[in-house]
Amino acid sequence: MNSAVDKLVKVLNLEADRGYDNRAVLGGLEKMIGPWQEEARSLGLPSVLLDTVESLLHEYASMPPAARKEAVRGIRSNLEGASRGGGPAATSGVAPASGPEPDAESEQASADLDAEVDEGSSSAAVSTPDVAGSKPQALRAPLTTVPGIGPKSASTLAKLGLRTLEDLLWYLPRRYDDYSQLKTIHRLWYGEDVTVIGTVESIDVRPIRGGQMKLIECVVSDGTGSLRVTWFNQPWLVNQLRPGTAVALSGRVDQYLGRLTMNAPEWEPLERQQLHTNRIVPVYGLTAGVTARWLRRVVDSVVGRLAQRVPDPLPEAMRSELGLLPLGEALQQVHFPDSQDRLHAAQARLAFDEMLMLQLAVMRQKQDWATLATDPLPVDDTWVAGFTAALPYALTEAQRQAFADVRHDLASGRPMNRLLQGDVGSGKTVIAAAAMGMAVAAGAQAALLAPTSILADQHLASIRALLAQGNGLPEQSIRMLIGATPAAEKDEIRRGLQSGEIRIVVGTHALLEEPVAFARLGLAVIDEQHRFGVEQRAALRAKGANPHLLIMTATPIPRSLALTVFGDLNLTVLDEMPPGRQAIETRLLRPAERSRAYRFVASQLEAGHQAFIIYPLVEGSEKIESKAAVDEHHRLQQDVFPSYRVGLLHGRLRPDEKDETMAQFRRGELHVLVSTSVVEVGVDIPNATVMLIEGANRFGLAQLHQFRGRVGRGPHASYCLLIPDSDDEQENARLQALESTNDGFRLAEMDLEQRGPGDFLGTRQAGFAELRLARLTDIHLIEKARREAGRLIEQDPELTRPEHAALARALQDFASARKGEIS
Numbered sequence: 131m132n133s134a135v136d137k138l139v140k141v142l143n144l145e146a147d148r149g150y151d152n153r154a155v156l157g158g159l160e161k162m163i164g165p166w167q168e169e170a171r172s173l174g175l176p177s178v179l180l181d182t183v184e185s186l187l188h189e190y191a192s193m194p195p196a197a198r199k200e201a202v203r204g205i206r207s208n209l210e211g212a213s214r215g216g217g218p219a220a221t222s223g224v225a226p227a228s229g230p231e232p233d234a235e236s237e238q239a240s241a242d243l244d245a246e247v248d249e250g251s252s253s254a255a256v257s258t259p260d261v262a263g264s265k266p267q268a269l270r271a272p273l274t275t276v277p278g279i280g281p282k283s284a285s286t287l288a289k290l291g292l293r294t295l296e297d298l299l300w301y302l303p304r305r306y307d308d309y310s311q312l313k314t315i316h317r318l319w320y321g322e323d324v325t326v327i328g329t330v331e332s333i334d335v336r337p338i339r340g341g342q343m344k345l346i347e348c349v350v351s352d353g354t355g356s357l358r359v360t361w362f363n364q365p366w367l368v369n370q371l372r373p374g375t376a377v378a379l380s381g382r383v384d385q386y387l388g389r390l391t392m393n394a395p396e397w398e399p400l401e402r403q404q405l406h407t408n409r410i411v412p413v414y415g416l417t418a419g420v421t422a423r424w425l426r427r428v429v430d431s432v433v434g435r436l437a438q439r440v441p442d443p444l445p446e447a448m449r450s451e452l453g454l455l456p457l458g459e460a461l462q463q464v465h466f467p468d469s470q471d472r473l474h475a476a477q478a479r480l481a482f483d484e485m486l487m488l489q490l491a492v493m494r495q496k497q498d499w500a501t502l503a504t505d506p507l508p509v510d511d512t513w514v515a516g517f518t519a520a521l522p523y524a525l526t527e528a529q530r531q532a533f534a535d536v537r538h539d540l541a542s543g544r545p546m547n548r549l550l551q552g553d554v555g556s557g558k559t560v561i562a563a564a565a566m567g568m569a570v571a572a573g574a575q576a577a578l579l580a581p582t583s584i585l586a587d588q589h590l591a592s593i594r595a596l597l598a599q600g601n602g603l604p605e606q607s608i609r610m611l612i613g614a615t616p617a618a619e620k621d622e623i624r625r626g627l628q629s630g631e632i633r634i635v636v637g638t639h640a641l642l643e644e645p646v647a648f649a650r651l652g653l654a655v656i657d658e659q660h661r662f663g664v665e666q667r668a669a670l671r672a673k674g675a676n677p678h679l680l681i682m683t684a685t686p687i688p689r690s691l692a693l694t695v696f697g698d699l700n701l702t703v704l705d706e707m708p709p710g711r712q713a714i715e716t717r718l719l720r721p722a723e724r725s726r727a728y729r730f731v732a733s734q735l736e737a738g739h740q741a742f743i744i745y746p747l748v749e750g751s752e753k754i755e756s757k758a759a760v761d762e763h764h765r766l767q768q769d770v771f772p773s774y775r776v777g778l779l780h781g782r783l784r785p786d787e788k789d790e791t792m793a794q795f796r797r798g799e800l801h802v803l804v805s806t807s808v809v810e811v812g813v814d815i816p817n818a819t820v821m822l823i824e825g826a827n828r829f830g831l832a833q834l835h836q837f838r839g840r841v842g843r844g845p846h847a848s849y850c851l852l853i854p855d856s857d858d859e860q861e862n863a864r865l866q867a868l869e870s871t872n873d874g875f876r877l878a879e880m881d882l883e884q885r886g887p888g889d890f891l892g893t894r895q896a897g898f899a900e901l902r903l904a905r906l907t908d909i910h911l912i913e914k915a916r917r918e919a920g921r922l923i924e925q926d927p928e929l930t931r932p933e934h935a936a937l938a939r940a941l942q943d944f945a946s947a948r949k950g951e952i953s
């Protein structure tokens with residue numbers, strides 16, 4: 131038995147008996163940290179145990195009783211481990227990694243945790259990696275197999291999502307502090323991050339702020355000068371940094387009363403392997419009860435032991451051709467980099483892996499689609515000629531190409547899986563109508579899923595108009611099913627779909643929720659894809675036998691994202707506007723210019739036009755947002771536009787109320803429509819000529835561009851007025867892009883750069899936001915990974931070759947962690 135351990139156990143027992151009142155030690159338990167650590171160190175107890183005790187007792191005084199109880203329990207369980215492994219700990223602990231390692235055994239034993247604390251469990255972790263290459267098993271071992279991690283620490287680490295050795299290996303630093311610059315004291319500059327190596331000259335503690343805090347003042351010199359170093363409230367340092375101790379200090383050079391100082395630097399005794407100082411130091415995300423120093427030590431021990439044993443998924447030939455680091459080295463360097471260059475190389479390697487996995491996953495998904503068979507739905511040239519002849523306008527070149535793409539897919543015998551992208555107003559509806567018309571002409575049924583009943587209604591009208599004339603489809607064979615459809619009509623529609631009498635149905639979520647069955651669903655069209663999740667798409671698809679799928683989006687998706695996040699889909703872009711479209715004049719105004727904006731709106735109303743006024747989402751709460759819109763609506767009606775009719779749309783209205791308001795606006799009975807952003811305004815009101823957007827700074831450029839696209843749909847000159855919340859120039863500089871360009875793709879690229887991919891991912895978010903290192907804006911990385919993934923799949927589609935075994939396994943892990951996000 132170890133006397134330092136015994137002593138602490140006694141204190142903890144007493145503390146528990148007293149009900150955790152922090153009186154077992156005079157002045158509080160934290161008082162004993164320093165002295166106890168000193169004794170424990172001299173007895174050779176592992177320093178990870180010392181650090182653990184320190185981190186658990188450190189804030190003991192300020193903890194509520196329940197937390198104290200936890201802390202005491204945690205220390206006890208760590209101590210139990212220490213006393214069981216007491217013998218070896220006492221001897222190997224004092225022989226840190228300074229001398230040469232005689233053999234592998236002692237390398238493991240004295241690894242950077244200095245010693246095995248819990249011999250019983252750690253021996254498992256040490257031996258498992260050696261069992262005939264069963265590496266994945268060792269990686270999946272729980273953290274308690276790491277010396278110095280007891281059940282308490284393990285449960286604390288679980289709060290960071292860390293449960294296995296592998297988790298820890300992949301727990302990448304949030305950032306790095308570069309203390310690799312070693313300098314002598316006389317050459318220090320104020321404000322730089324450096325490491326200084328010297329000897330402690332003196333160290334003192336004195337109370338400050340009337341005894342509330344303790345200031346530890348230390349003087350360190352290196353022969354060229356001396357430096358004042360301070361810490362607060364860590365009195366035990368006095369015992370650890372005795373005069374004469376050689377230390378490395380890393381931190382930022384500060385200034386106090388005209389002299390250079392360092393405040394609360396990282397430090398460590400010089401003879402130890404340097405983890406915290408004199409290098410590029412990793413900074414990890416922490417949680418209560420985990421100190422930076424302790425976690426660094428734990429990670430170092432696991433990385434040192436396991437990084438080299440993680441199977442490298444990249445085939446050697448590819449790795450060396452691309453000049454990437456081996457995985458083990460990359461893992462080592464990403465945690466404890468030898469230099470900035472090595473760090474970047476490590477990050478590049480890990481980012482490549484992520485992107486490669488992503489590309490392989492979407493390509494395989496695409497491949498899977500391609501192996502499915504479905505009924506071909508061909509139409510002859512006469513049908514095409516008839517359809518186009520009946521249109522009230524000539525198709526744009528881009529529309530013609532999209533038409534051809536869709537026609538080709540439908541006839542192919544493989545299910546179409548196409549994403550049709552086109553800016554607001556680019557004319558996607560006619561492509562959807564054409565696709566549905568072809569499906570019907572070839573004997574199948576078609577369904578269109580829209581995100582709101584307002585849009586469903588508008589689609590119904592357009593599709594009926596487009597398909598009734600040239601194709602002779604009677605109105606009764608094209609129907610709409612929404613939540614508000616009367617029960618009797620729902621029944622009738624259900625029967626009609628089941629019998630095949632109804633050829634086309636347009637609807638909302640109700641289509642999925644109602645028990646609707648089709649006689650022969652050949653084509654599913656989804657409008658505004660970002661509003662629907664994977665399951666909803668799957669549910670619609672399940673209503674037919676591998677039906678063709680046409681997905682439409684008005685959000686221009688930057689190319690880099692389209693290649694990754696939507697890489698499993700074929701892509702058609704409508705990059706051309708129908709002729710005669712009004713360019714929308716956009717103006718960014720200051721909040722103080724609001725009355726000017728109102729006067730402008732009034733002048734448009736006077737000319738017989740209509741206006742939208744949009745309010746942003748406030749703090750994500752539909753309730754608050756709706757209230758803001760309600761109040762504003764009242765004010766606008768009473769004070770600003772008293773002689774016009776102002777309508778209101780917000781997310782808390784019933785669907786039939788929304789529909790009614792929208793219908794009134796469309797009929798011109800309302801002159802101004804006040805709306806919140808959650809309400810889909812994707813409707814065609816040719817007479818609306820002004821879009822006024824309040825709180826414009828809260829929206830992405832692409833989204834603002836969407837709003838703006840709601841005007842300028844008729845023959846009249848149209849305007850968009852943006853009013854940000856504040857005058858902040860820097861913040862509003864972003865919005866100026868809308869004044870200078872009407873190109874949705876350029877705006878989307880800017881959004882991606884400025885705001886990240888969140889705005890574009892929609893329901894695909896989860897699987898793609900989790901990337902650790904790869905950036906979805908990095909087009910070079912994406913293209914490199916895509917090329918390699920394409921080559922791999924071409925050479926070895928199922929990745930069954932032996933040199934691809936590790937890759938296949940890694941891909942499986944990657945895909946199962948993101949199950950269902952990619953489709």
Ligand code: ADP
Binds near residue numbers: 525526552553
């Ligand atoms: P979106 O792509 O936003 O869904 P729509 O399909 O609603 O666009 O089309 C916007 C408007 O443009 C509609 O009024 C539509 O009739 C009209 N339109 C579509 N294609 C053409 C074209 N080739 N020439 C002229 N007008 C067109």
Ligand code: MG
Binds near residue numbers: 558559812
């Ligand atoms: Mg549309």
